[in-house]
Amino acid sequence: MKILHVSAECYPVAKVGGLADVVGALPKYQNNLGHPTSVVMPFYNNKFTQANSFDKVYEATLSLGESSIVFNVLKTTEKVLDFDVFFIDIPDLLYKEFVYSADDTQRFLAFQIAVLDWILSRKEQPEIIHCHDHHTGLIPFMLQESYKYESLNKIPVITTIHNAQYQGWFGYDKLHLIPEFDSSKTGLLDWNNTINPLAAAIKCAWRVTTVSPSYMEELKENANGLEVLLSHESNKCVGVLNGIDTEVWNPETDHYIIKNYDIKTVQSGRKANKKWLCDKFNLDETKPLFAFIGRLVGEKGVDVFPEVFKNSLEKEAISILVLGSGQPETENALNNLKPLFQGKYNAYIGYDEKLSHIIYAGADFLLMPSRVEPCGLNQMYALRYGTIPIVRRIGGLKDTVIDIDNEGFGLCHDNVNAAEVEHAIHRATVLYDNQEKFKTIRKHIMTIDHSWDVSAQAYINLYQSIN
Numbered sequence: 001m002k003i004l005h006v007s008a009e010c011y012p013v014a015k016v017g018g019l020a021d022v023v024g025a026l027p028k029y030q031n032n033l034g035h036p037t038s039v040v041m042p043f044y045n046n047k048f049t050q051a052n053s054f055d056k057v058y059e060a061t062l063s064l065g066e067s068s069i070v071f072n073v074l075k076t077t078e079k080v081l082d083f084d085v086f087f088i089d090i091p092d093l094l095y096k097e098f099v100y101s102a103d104d105t106q107r108f109l110a111f112q113i114a115v116l117d118w119i120l121s122r123k124e125q126p127e128i129i130h131c132h133d134h135h136t137g138l139i140p141f142m143l144q145e146s147y148k149y150e151s152l153n154k155i156p157v158i159t160t161i162h163n164a165q166y167q168g169w170f171g172y173d174k175l176h177l178i179p180e181f182d183s184s185k186t187g188l189l190d191w192n193n194t195i196n197p198l199a200a201a202i203k204c205a206w207r208v209t210t211v212s213p214s215y216m217e218e219l220k221e222n223a224n225g226l227e228v229l230l231s232h233e234s235n236k237c238v239g240v241l242n243g244i245d246t247e248v249w250n251p252e253t254d255h256y257i258i259k260n261y262d263i264k265t266v267q268s269g270r271k272a273n274k275k276w277l278c279d280k281f282n283l284d285e286t287k288p289l290f291a292f293i294g295r296l297v298g299e300k301g302v303d304v305f306p307e308v309f310k311n312s313l314e315k316e317a318i319s320i321l322v323l324g325s326g327q328p329e330t331e332n333a334l335n336n337l338k339p340l341f342q343g344k345y346n347a348y349i350g351y352d353e354k355l356s357h358i359i360y361a362g363a364d365f366l367l368m369p370s371r372v373e374p375c376g377l378n379q380m381y382a383l384r385y386g387t388i389p390i391v392r393r394i395g396g397l398k399d400t401v402i403d404i405d406n407e408g409f410g411l412c413h414d415n416v417n418a419a420e421v422e423h424a425i426h427r428a429t430v431l432y433d434n435q436e437k438f439k440t441i442r443k444h445i446m447t448i449d450h451s452w453d454v455s456a457q458a459y460i461n462l463y464q465s466i467n
């Protein structure tokens, strides 16, 4: 079955968060299962596009309302990735140093129209179009309703919701930008009197998936306004747990980390990575190291950190290291703690792929007090590298981490508040003090298999059910 993924992000081409990891791995595993799978994404101005040369495979002009916009479809000259990636090049709109910005409505509408115009022109068409998040949410609608794409409307289209908090809303003043359709179908675009691309995708896609089974259930109660819609459409919705790319995320071969290790050499390998982190960030390597990696936004629960860190660093003999960027007030609060806890706490505000790998390889515990966590990849990377996750029981975290008190391997809490996170940190220090148990758990978690093998097949089964 020929599969085409449509996405704004794909690792290692362009990554803002977990969406890139998924779209950078799932196609590889689907190819391995014998299904030719490719990705189409925007052509950004970044390290990847600067480092490679590209051939033009298609050129045309698209209509965005009254405007005519020339676009190209590009492919790398050499085979760089394990699967084909096609790039939509619209210089004025997409060729930027960033992935997302304030004028995303125009940018991603033009992208989606270009994708469909290009598919229309191809002799060999995909047998499944797999869209990711709201940036590609109008594709299911356009396939079904825009006159121009009528000949494509038998191609099954599925949408995966990686995060329902973001829906891509825009006003009716931009309705005319969508290729012409029967105006009596405008309701399919609407949710609460505004155009809502994610809602349109939920209504028009043949199947809707979320990235964990628990998140699917939670969305019926809490989906940033789409609860009723998701409950109504629940027959075509299913949760498929994300996997991880075990070639990229492998402590034995990871070229980013300071010392590679496997289950037999975990002790010395992790010691070297921890020492590097502690030297670099002025932390005490004899104490348990707690880390956080991620976007500094409300849904990750990071607003509790200033209070938690202050209290825990005063009470416990621990070190804490943060890697992340996001809301300026949280960035400032985390920076402001540095002078108060020198030698015990540090934060790198920014994005650094290499550092993230070293943290998974060197920290003892990874904090994830998420308010919302559709799946979460960090806890799975942590497990593979032998870092014990401390998570709130929500979404994919609930599906992948079991508490040590329930014969599991992680530390879990039910709510996002300072007291519960502090208590979980305290429990982690007790575990750390029992080095024999700590090391047994560490070895065990490295053997848990979260590779994409199972879930890539689950998606194939889903595609086959609608083909």
Ligand SMILES: Nc1ncnc2c1ncn2[C@@H]1O[C@H](COP(=O)(O)OP(=O)(O)O[C@H]2O[C@H](CO)[C@@H](O)[C@H](O)[C@H]2O)[C@@H](O)[C@H]1O
Residues within 6 Å of the ligand: 016, 017, 018, 019, 021, 022, 162, 163, 211, 242, 293, 294, 295, 323, 324, 325, 350, 351, 352, 353, 356, 373, 374, 375, 376, 377, 378, 396
């Ligand atoms: N400052 C930084 N420096 C370096 N690396 C950083 C970083 N900040 C984040 N990362 C990396 O970005 C990725 C984050 O992935 P997550 O899945 O945890 O969250 P995200 O909320 O982006 O994804 C959304 O989509 C994914 C994929 O479906 C879901 O798992 C998730 O629950 C959902 O919120 C990881 O690879 C992490 O290491």
